[in-house]
Amino acid sequence: MKLKQALKIVLVFVFLCGAILGSWAFWLEPASLRNQNYEITLSSWPAACDGIRVAILADLHVGSPFNGPDRLNRIVDLTLAAKPDVVLLAGDYVVHRVLGGTFVAPETIATGLRALTASHGVFAVLGNHDHWHDAGRIVAAFSAVGIKFLEDDAVKVDTPPCSFWLVGLSDYWEGAHQYQAAFARTPAGAAVIAFTHNPDIFPSLPAVATIVFAGHTHGGQVYLPGLGRLIVPSRYGDRYAIGPIVENGRPMFVSPGIGTSILPVRFLVPPEVSVVTLRANVSPRRNPAKAA
Numbered sequence: 001m002k003l004k005q006a007l008k009i010v011l012v013f014v015f016l017c018g019a020i021l022g023s024w025a026f027w028l029e030p031a032s033l034r035n036q037n038y039e040i041t042l043s044s045w046p047a048a049c050d051g052i053r054v055a056i057l058a059d060l061h062v063g064s065p066f067n068g069p070d071r072l073n074r075i076v077d078l079t080l081a082a083k084p085d086v087v088l089l090a091g092d093y094v095v096h097r098v099l100g101g102t103f104v105a106p107e108t109i110a111t112g113l114r115a116l117t118a119s120h121g122v123f124a125v126l127g128n129h130d131h132w133h134d135a136g137r138i139v140a141a142f143s144a145v146g147i148k149f150l151e152d153d154a155v156k157v158d159t160p161p162c163s164f165w166l167v168g169l170s171d172y173w174e175g176a177h178q179y180q181a182a183f184a185r186t187p188a189g190a191a192v193i194a195f196t197h198n199p200d201i202f203p204s205l206p207a208v209a210t211i212v213f214a215g216h217t218h219g220g221q222v223y224l225p226g227l228g229r230l231i232v233p234s235r236y237g238d239r240y241a242i243g244p245i246v247e248n249g250r251p252m253f254v255s256p257g258i259g260t261s262i263l264p265v266r267f268l269v270p271p272e273v274s275v276v277t278l279r280a281n282v283s284p285r286r287n288p289a290k291a292a
Helices: 001-033 071-081 106-112 126-134 135-143 179-184 201-204
Strands: 032-042 052-058 086-089 123-124 153-159 162-168 191-195 211-214 243-247 250-254 272-281 290-291
Touching: 032 243, 032 250, 052 071, 071 106, 071 272, 106 135, 123 162, 126 135, 153 179, 191 290, 201 211, 201 250, 211 290
Parallel strands: 032 272, 052 086, 086 123, 162 191, 191 211, 211 250
Antiparallel strands: 032 290, 052 272, 153 162, 243 250
């Protein structure tokens, strides 16, 4: 009898734990949203641009569960509250084959993002899901509200005394891949911020970029302590899954993004508006990439 009672207690405990974890992964965490601040020091970043704040909005997937058009107001408010100098939209705006998701028109998404502003501008690139839907339609919708697309293109950001170049790179899976032409528009020795959707292009990029920003991976959406990130949509596994990365002296930042794909689940990878402050003059004692 005592054994049966013990088994019942264990089963109840297991059920409660499962219910709590399930609620967290399929409801509480996907429905959450935060600003997450980072600080990255760059050896070749000009002193005049020290303190530039870059907001990265990746993988909005508007229409995924708990992430409908009404959430765009919250996303915009959080971004504006961070007072970024530049806003980078890193692709995958539409939803595509996510359990429980509802398609939202690009025009509706663009209208929701209309209020985004930054002193140095708001820029965007396309993601693979955007190509799978209708790249031209998305570019037209966003352009109509003042969001500039940089698909394998470059623009100079010049607000004296700070001056740098911004290079947008097309998607690794579906883009035109005219990366060399994009970087060729920047002068030799210039400070260059590059951004793209998929971080898998990183090893093949020239060393021209001072830093690269990307999204796409969602940080794996699920992180299990001891087991890691079980599914990361990258040919490199979890090598470029999330956060500040320094490889061969070259820095990249990968945002875990905001929406969900395939399954509407997040566990220990909360959705975020990533806000990165770029610092000049690296100290030899200072970690070149850290969360603030």
